[in-house]
Amino acid sequence: MITLTHYLVLSALLFALGLYAALSRRNAVAMLMGIELMLNAANINLVAFNKYAAPGAIQGQIFALIVITLAACEAAVGLALILAAYRRFETTYVDDLNLMKW
């Protein structure tokens, strides 16, 4: 029998993977992928709570939709920033991008 706790554990593990990627990667794109994993983990929680804790409402799924939307916006702007930084400094490795102003 699959319960809410199963989904929460899965989401916690996925979140930890994303966090690990975001903290340990040198490449900005890879860090962004880690953030996407974390957002997905959060979404699993939202949808799972919708089913188990508040099945009468649809708010959890709507929240998940909004999170997906914002994830798309974040990816679009974040990757644009990475491209701009790459054009300037010829690198996408964050530890090489240590100058705030050139």
Place this chain on the structure above:
Amino acid sequence: MLLDWAYVAIFAIVGAGMVSLPFAIIALLSPRSSYPHKRETYESGMQPIGQAWAQFNVRYYLFSLVFVVFEVEVIYLYPWAVVARSLGPSAFYSIVIFLVILTLGLVYAWRKGALEWA
């Protein structure tokens, strides 16, 4: 509802098996021989210089960027479309506002030249 998706899952799994089936036949039927030139990258008979994995132009990114934003806008229209009939004219005006804002984005991208391939 879950039954529907169980069918889809079986479709995907069996389908992946069927798509991979030819590889089993190849393994049985096809000849094998090896010499250095065979595994060379095809470049119309020229010796390939360097890798193909080079950097590409930013315009590809601009198009996919505008695409992702529009795709997100479009998905918000699906839930509206299925209930539109049962909603009144006021819902029509709210969707027009939504689409006008979407069009503003398109106009901006157009004016800024993000849609030019140059």
Place this chain on the structure above:
Amino acid sequence: MIGEAVAFYVLAAITLASGVVVATSPNLMHSAIALVPTLLGVTGIYILLNAEFVAGIQVLIYAGGITVLILFVIMLTEGGTGLRVRQRNEQVAIAAAVSAAVAALFIALAGRTPWAQGAGTLPSYTPGAIGQNFLGPNLLLFEGTSVVLLVTLVGAILIARKEAGE
């Protein structure tokens, strides 16, 4: 019920296994491509949770949109050079410890909290329910999203194009 459990564990395994590749692969391209099975695994989880509309959106936006964006950026910036470069920074050990601690904390919390069992049933037709909601009580959210997207578009084009002339 057994079917549901099997599906859950298979999907969780797919999600986590490819998530590990995303987080640790030394080849950036492999990381980005492993994102696809991770996202599809999460899609399956949404379906198990009766959220088919969200599942469709997940495939359309994440697997078909954001992944393409990420693949493009890797191709634009890295090319094949990423293979020769160290991909992990000096704080790997700390990162692993922190992540493990966070996971342990979350799992402990999830196991100990007595979650309330809500009343009612899920709407059987989720796109319709979501549409009713967006054009009813959450109208502002709906219109606000379009403004957010407009700002995103303007900002991202501005940033990505800024120095194109240089």
Place this chain on the structure above:
Amino acid sequence: MPWYVEALRAVVGTIVIFSAVAVVAAMFGVLLERKVSGWIQSRIGPTHVGPRGLLQTLADTIKLLQKEHVVPGNADPAIFASAVVIVPLAALLDYVVVPFGTTRWGPLVFRDLNIGVLYFAATSSLIVVGILMAGWGSNNKYALLGGLRSAAQMVSYEIPIGLVLITVALLAGSLSTVTIVTVQSHLWFIASQPVSFLIFLAAATAEVNRAPFDLVEAESELVAGYFSEYTGMRFALFQLGEYGEMFAMAALAVTLFLGGWHGPVLPSVVWFLIKLYALIFVFMWVRWTFPRFRIDQLLNFSWKFLIPLALLNLVVTAFFVMVVRR
């Protein structure tokens, strides 16, 4: 029904659909393409194998099955190998929601999903990832350029297709393909939505990378595009993906605009196939009628013409559905 009967039904259905698509769409489609091309150019097309050359593609398939497959030394083997499964599989997944006809026991469809057309859009968007993987994994300049172009083109044309899907869903009040066909029993949507139909046809042609939008595999500049490095059966699988997607798009057009299985006298499946092949013929006719676009013209055509037009059409339709008709 007990679960194993359901599972058996699903497996049998899958095998039937896959074999049917492989034979009817890919093998017969390739033959048809060659025959139609020949007819348009006053040639005869293949004649040698079988009566009137009917078995030509079968012979080709058997030939391709015997070919060794070569993995270029520079390629990324994992990506190279998995791309070839993803593209045909994503194309074939579309057929889950295509209603082929109707019987006494209900519509003939693999599964009538609640989110039907959204599912179709989602699975076909996966093809882009497969194509980028094929282009990158080959580590070949032609393949990579073809893959990048293809991805830029396919994502550009996904938006007009999405807008057209929404317009039809608006008229039918549902995303389910079976419902969309059912509500067309009196009036096909092509009568009320001719503009949508044309937008869909143009965008679908581009989405499946066919001429005049075929600069992905423009033979004269890019050899074969993203599958230049694929030999033997792997090449055939990409062909299966390509023709499978073309037939899926045509089947979707029939479902959305041409009333699906509806038609007098003849059985419903026959009507569906007649409409399907009529559209396929249009695709092939267009191929030999228009010259190839340049990539800037191609992208302009989507962003500066089809998308504004589709948006306008959507607003007008919404006005009629939500304000006038009430």
